[in-house]
Amino acid sequence: xxxxxxxxxxxxxxxxxxxxxxxxxxxxxxxxxxxxxxxxxxxxxxxxxxxxxxxxxxxxxxxxxxxxxxxxxxxxxxxxxxxxxxxxxxx
Amino acid sequence: xxxxxxxxxxxxxxxxxxxxxxxxxxxxxxxxxxxxxxxxxxxxxxxxxxxxxxxxxxxxxxxxxxxxxxxxxxxxxxxxxxxxxxxxxxxxxxxxxxxxxxxxxxxxxxxxxxxxxxxxxxxxxxxxxxxxxxxxxxxxxxxxxxxxxxxxxxxxxxxxxxxxxxxxxxxxxxxxxxxxxxxxxxxxxxxxxxxxxxxxxxxxxxxxxxxxxxxxxxxxxxxxxxxxxxxxxxxxxxxxxxxxxxxxxxxxxxxxxxxxxxxxxxxxxxxxxxxxxxxxxxxxxxxxxxxxxxxxxxxxxxxxxxxxxxxxxxxxxxxxxxxxxxxxxxxxxxxxxxxxxxxxxxxxxxxxxxxxxxxxxxxxxxxxxxxxxxxxxxxxxxxxxxxxxxxxxxxxxxxxxxxxxxxxxxxxxxxxxxx
Numbered sequence: 001x002x003x004x005x006x007x008x009x010x011x012x013x014x015x016x017x018x019x020x021x022x023x024x025x026x027x028x029x030x031x032x033x034x035x036x037x038x039x040x041x042x043x044x045x046x047x048x049x050x051x052x053x054x055x056x057x058x059x060x061x062x063x064x065x066x067x068x069x070x071x072x073x074x075x076x077x078x079x080x081x082x083x084x085x086x087x088x089x090x091x
Numbered sequence: 092x093x094x095x096x097x098x099x100x101x102x103x104x105x106x107x108x109x110x111x112x113x114x115x116x117x118x119x120x121x122x123x124x125x126x127x128x129x130x131x132x133x134x135x136x137x138x139x140x141x142x143x144x145x146x147x148x149x150x151x152x153x154x155x156x157x158x159x160x161x162x163x164x165x166x167x168x169x170x171x172x173x174x175x176x177x178x179x180x181x182x183x184x185x186x187x188x189x190x191x192x193x194x195x196x197x198x199x200x201x202x203x204x205x206x207x208x209x210x211x212x213x214x215x216x217x218x219x220x221x222x223x224x225x226x227x228x229x230x231x232x233x234x235x236x237x238x239x240x241x242x243x244x245x246x247x248x249x250x251x252x253x254x255x256x257x258x259x260x261x262x263x264x265x266x267x268x269x270x271x272x273x274x275x276x277x278x279x280x281x282x283x284x285x286x287x288x289x290x291x292x293x294x295x296x297x298x299x300x301x302x303x304x305x306x307x308x309x310x311x312x313x314x315x316x317x318x319x320x321x322x323x324x325x326x327x328x329x330x331x332x333x334x335x336x337x338x339x340x341x342x343x344x345x346x347x348x349x350x351x352x353x354x355x356x357x358x359x360x361x362x363x364x365x366x367x368x369x370x371x372x373x374x375x376x377x378x379x380x381x382x383x384x385x386x387x388x389x390x391x392x393x394x395x396x397x398x399x400x401x402x403x404x405x406x407x408x409x410x411x412x413x414x415x416x417x418x419x420x421x422x423x424x425x426x427x428x429x430x431x432x433x434x435x436x437x438x439x440x441x442x443x444x445x446x447x448x449x450x451x452x453x454x455x456x457x458x459x460x461x462x463x464x465x466x467x468x469x470x471x472x473x474x475x476x477x478x479x480x481x482x483x484x485x486x487x488x489x490x491x492x493x494x495x496x497x498x499x500x501x502x503x504x505x506x507x508x509x510x
Contacts, residue, residue: 013127
């Protein structure tokens with residue numbers, strides 16, 4: 001499944017300056033793994049040492065926080081948009 | 092001819108550099124809140140050797156939050172929002188009796204200047220950071236009180252403001268923002284959806300969104316609640332402080348503020364135990380503390396307490412850590428108890444608070460009944476916002492007021508037996 005993966009500036013610096021990346025996979029975890037392979041400097045910012053997302057990095061599949069779905073195991077569909085947001089604020 | 096200015100006489104406003112709270116990486120002053128190394132939150136870096144004032148010196152300064160400027164994230168003199176802070180600390184013996192504690196005070200930010208909530212403090216700090224960093228446009232994602240504060244203070248400062256709120260906020264908070272003339276955008280979604288949009292907007296447009304990319308500077312303003320409590324108690328600490336929790340920042344900064352004054356030798360007594368209250372319909376920090384874990388589980392909010400309806404609190408982990416470390420605890424209260432808390436505060440103390448304050452009072456009652464607040468405790472409740480902003484919460488909760496003709500016999504028919 002071809003999807004679009006959007007990064008904030010702080011992470012795009014580690015992806016050759018690209019804030020939008022085309023990638024493939026059947027789950028979000030597949031997509032993240034593919035992007036991590038393509039941009040090794042970005043890899044440790046997307047996944048913790050156990051391979052999961054960090055508390056300070058939120059992944060949205062289309063408009064839904066993946067923590068309300070199945071995390072990195074959430075399936076992705078053709079044309080999905082994945083957005084990474086670092087350090088959600090609040091208050 | 093060149094004019095030389097000695098460093099100690101150069102009072103131009105400058106924002107402090109920042110340090111990552113998680114990995115310690117250091118950054119020059121900038122509208123950035125995220126560490127490029129580990130994505131942790133950035134916090135201002137204070138010079139540990141800076142000169143600090145004593146209590147007598149602070150006491151001579153104007154009654155605003157800037158009397159504590161050595162603990163705020165700037166060098167030089169602030170230039171905006173110079174008159175926020177130093178709200179009343181009101182003792183309430185009747186509420187103390189209701190809770191069964193020795194003494195109780197209300198830190199009354201319901202009368203904060205200029206926008207009637209504690210958000211005036213954080214915005215005062217953030218807007219000075221915006222000015223120091225050369226930003227012309229500010230903004231925020233807000234559950235209401237922050238929107239009011241940013242809109243009001245930006246208008247006064249002559250800054251452009253973009254304010255993003257959930258589309259269905261209480262009318263008082265919408266009007267209390269729109270009147271100041273910002274670009275007010277109502278977003279279909281929860282606060283957490285608004286927050287995501289703002290994080291992306293800050294990233295794309297370079298605006299100074301106070302609780303996003305200015306967050307490190309913004310949050311420090313909340314410490315002044317702790318500073319004022321200490322000074323207004325006569326340079327001593329209470330034994331317990333109860334605060335509402337939304338993003339978790341206030342509890343985190345209360346912890347930091349009390350610790351800084353203890354370290355500076357300005358107060359007698361140890362730092363207080365910190366307690367946090369949330370609505371049962373949005374209690375991710377309460378659940379984190381109760382579970383004893385370290386991973387916060389976000390929730391979809393469902394409560395009348397809109398100002399604390401944040402399902403994905405950025406500082407939740409830090410707030411939980413501060414509560415555990417200080418020996419405090421948490422309480423989640425259902426909506427009817429929040430309304431009852433608003434009424435109890437009004438009827439015992441003469442203060443009309445919004446739903447977050449109702450949650451604080453109701454949470455304090457719950458904590459007292461559970462023995463978490465003790466009979467010998469000296470307690471401060473943080474009343475963070477004004478009840479006139481959320482009158483919808485009281486619809487149907489108060490007795491109907493009779494309507495009569497202007498004739499004495501109609502009054503006597505109503506109240507005759509009591510006259």
